[in-house]
Amino acid sequence: MTFQTGRNAVALAGVCLASLLFGLEISSVPVILPTLETALKADFKDLQWIMNAYTIACTTVLMATGTLADRFGRKRVMIITTIAFALASLICGLAQDSLVLIIARFLQGLAGGAMLLCTVAVLSHQFQEGAERGRAFTAWGIVSGVGLGFGPLIGGLIVSLSNWQWVFLIHVPLAGVALLLIAVGVRESRDPQAKRIDLAGIVTLSLAVFGFSYLITQGADLGPAMRWGVAAVAIVAFVAFLAAEKVSPHPMFDFSVFRIRQFSGAIMGCIGMNFSYWPFIIYLPIYVSSGLGYDATQAGLLLLAYTLPFMVGPPLGEALRRRYQARIAIPLGLLTIGLGFIAMKIGAGIEGANWLTLLPGLLIAGLGIGITSTPTTNTTTASVSPDRAGMASGIDISARLITLAINIAVMGLVLVEGIRASLQASLGAALGPEELRTLAEKVAAGNLASLTQDVPKLAGADPSGSLVHAALVDGFGLVMLYGGIGVIVLAVLSFLIFGSRQAQSVGKAEREVASSPAVVLKGK
Structure with missing residues (x-):
C-alpha cells in the first residue's frame, strides 16, 4: 500500500466518523426525550425545541460553510467545526436545565451542519479518480446510514446502562479520534475563485x-x-x-432551476421524506414508551424497524431509477412511506396494540425512505449542468432541513390538538380551556404517571388513567394520518411535475442544447 493510498484511507476513516457523529445526534436523541422530560422538568415545547434547535441551526449554517471552506481551506474549516461539535456536545452533556440544553443543541447544530458539509467537500477533493471516488462515497453513505439506523438503539442502551448525559458526552472522545484522523489524512484544498457569502x-x-x-x-x-x-x-x-x-x-438559491421538471420533481421527494418520516422519528419514541409501555432499550430496538430499512432500500431505489427513471422511483418511494404511515395508524388503533401491530407500518415506511433517498439526491444534482451541481445540492439539503424544522413543529401541534379534542370529548366541562390545553401538552410529553398529581381534577374524572392513555393514542393516530395523507399527496405532485417519459426526453434535449459549446459561445 503506497503512502498516498494509506493517507486516503486515514482521511476516509476520519470523514466517515464525523458523518457518523452527525447521524447519531439526529436519531439517538429522540429516544431519550421521555427521560429528559423527567430529568430536566422539560415540558412538551421544550422537548420540541431540543430537537428543532439542532435542525434550524443546520439550515442556518449550510450555505455559508461551503463558501468559507472554499476560501479558507476545507481541511481547516472541518477541523474547526469538529472541535466546535465536541465542545457543544460537552455543554449538552453538562446541561442542568432545558434552556441550556436547547442553546447547546443550537450550537451543536451549527457545528454539526458545517461538519457534514465539509465531509462532502473533503471527499470530493481527496478522491478524484472514478472508481476510488465511488468506493469512498459508498463507504461514507453506509457509515452515515449506520449512524441514523442504529442511533435509537444506541441512545436507549446508553440510558439503560448509564445516564442520558452520555448520549451527548460520548461524542467528545469520538470527535477527538475523528480530529486526529482528519489532521493526519486530509489534504488541504481551497478554491481561488470562491464566491462571496450570500x-x-x-x-x-x-x-x-x-x-x-x-x-x-x-x-x-x-x-x-x-x-x-x-x-x-x-x-x-x-x-x-x-x-x-x-x-x-x-x-444561494437560483430559482431558475425549478423550471427543470427533473429537478422540481426530485425536490418534491426531498420535501416528502422530511414531511413525515424524519419529523415523526422525534415523536415515535414517546408513543412507544407511553402509548405501548416499553422502556428505553425496548423502544430503541423497535425503532430499528423504522430506521434499518433506510439502509437496505437505496439499492432498490437506484435499480428502480435506472429501469423506470426517477419519475417512477421517487413518487413510488413517497407512496410507500405514506402507506407505511397508514399501516401504523391502523396498527396503533387496534385494541391491545403492541409492537407486532405497529411493526408492519414501521417496516413499510422505512423501506419507502430507503427507496426515495438516493434517487432524489442523484436526480437533483444530475438534472443541472456540472457547474450548478453545488447550488442544486444546496437547495436539496436546504429543502430537506427547512421541511423538517417546520414539520417537527406542525406534528407537535397536530398531536396536542388531537389529544385535546379527545380529552374534551371524554371529560366534557370538567376542565376549562386553559387547563385542557395544559393537560394535552403534558400528555403529549408522555409522562402519564404524574398527571393525577399535576392536575388534581383529573384524579376524580379519570382514576385509572384510561382516558388519558386513549387520548394519547388518538393524538398519535391523527399525527400518523397527517403524515400518511400528506406524503401521498406529495407523491402525486411529484409524479405530475416529472410528467410523462416524452416530457422527460424533451427536457433532457433542451438541457443538452443549452449547455453545448456552440450555444455557450453564441451567448458570449
Missing part, C-alpha cells in the same frame, strides 16, 4: 424558518398582537429572502 439570503431565510417554527410551536401561548407580529416578521423575512436571491450576484 449574507442577506442566509439571514432572511433563517429568520423566516425560525419565525414560522416559533409561531407553530408557541403560538397558543402568545397574545393576538404578538402572534400576528411573529407571523408578519416571518412572512416579511421570507419575501425579503426571495427578493435578495433575485438581485444577488451570487445567490
Whole structure:
C-alpha cells in the first residue's frame, strides 16, 4: 500500500466518523426525550425545541460553510467545526436545565451542519479518480446510514446502562479520534475563485424558518398582537429572502432551476421524506414508551424497524431509477412511506396494540425512505449542468432541513390538538380551556404517571388513567394520518411535475442544447 493510498484511507476513516457523529445526534436523541422530560422538568415545547434547535441551526449554517471552506481551506474549516461539535456536545452533556440544553443543541447544530458539509467537500477533493471516488462515497453513505439506523438503539442502551448525559458526552472522545484522523489524512484544498457569502439570503431565510417554527410551536401561548407580529416578521423575512436571491450576484438559491421538471420533481421527494418520516422519528419514541409501555432499550430496538430499512432500500431505489427513471422511483418511494404511515395508524388503533401491530407500518415506511433517498439526491444534482451541481445540492439539503424544522413543529401541534379534542370529548366541562390545553401538552410529553398529581381534577374524572392513555393514542393516530395523507399527496405532485417519459426526453434535449459549446459561445 503506497503512502498516498494509506493517507486516503486515514482521511476516509476520519470523514466517515464525523458523518457518523452527525447521524447519531439526529436519531439517538429522540429516544431519550421521555427521560429528559423527567430529568430536566422539560415540558412538551421544550422537548420540541431540543430537537428543532439542532435542525434550524443546520439550515442556518449550510450555505455559508461551503463558501468559507472554499476560501479558507476545507481541511481547516472541518477541523474547526469538529472541535466546535465536541465542545457543544460537552455543554449538552453538562446541561442542568432545558434552556441550556436547547442553546447547546443550537450550537451543536451549527457545528454539526458545517461538519457534514465539509465531509462532502473533503471527499470530493481527496478522491478524484472514478472508481476510488465511488468506493469512498459508498463507504461514507453506509457509515452515515449506520449512524441514523442504529442511533435509537444506541441512545436507549446508553440510558439503560448509564445516564442520558452520555448520549451527548460520548461524542467528545469520538470527535477527538475523528480530529486526529482528519489532521493526519486530509489534504488541504481551497478554491481561488470562491464566491462571496450570500449574507442577506442566509439571514432572511433563517429568520423566516425560525419565525414560522416559533409561531407553530408557541403560538397558543402568545397574545393576538404578538402572534400576528411573529407571523408578519416571518412572512416579511421570507419575501425579503426571495427578493435578495433575485438581485444577488451570487445567490444561494437560483430559482431558475425549478423550471427543470427533473429537478422540481426530485425536490418534491426531498420535501416528502422530511414531511413525515424524519419529523415523526422525534415523536415515535414517546408513543412507544407511553402509548405501548416499553422502556428505553425496548423502544430503541423497535425503532430499528423504522430506521434499518433506510439502509437496505437505496439499492432498490437506484435499480428502480435506472429501469423506470426517477419519475417512477421517487413518487413510488413517497407512496410507500405514506402507506407505511397508514399501516401504523391502523396498527396503533387496534385494541391491545403492541409492537407486532405497529411493526408492519414501521417496516413499510422505512423501506419507502430507503427507496426515495438516493434517487432524489442523484436526480437533483444530475438534472443541472456540472457547474450548478453545488447550488442544486444546496437547495436539496436546504429543502430537506427547512421541511423538517417546520414539520417537527406542525406534528407537535397536530398531536396536542388531537389529544385535546379527545380529552374534551371524554371529560366534557370538567376542565376549562386553559387547563385542557395544559393537560394535552403534558400528555403529549408522555409522562402519564404524574398527571393525577399535576392536575388534581383529573384524579376524580379519570382514576385509572384510561382516558388519558386513549387520548394519547388518538393524538398519535391523527399525527400518523397527517403524515400518511400528506406524503401521498406529495407523491402525486411529484409524479405530475416529472410528467410523462416524452416530457422527460424533451427536457433532457433542451438541457443538452443549452449547455453545448456552440450555444455557450453564441451567448458570449
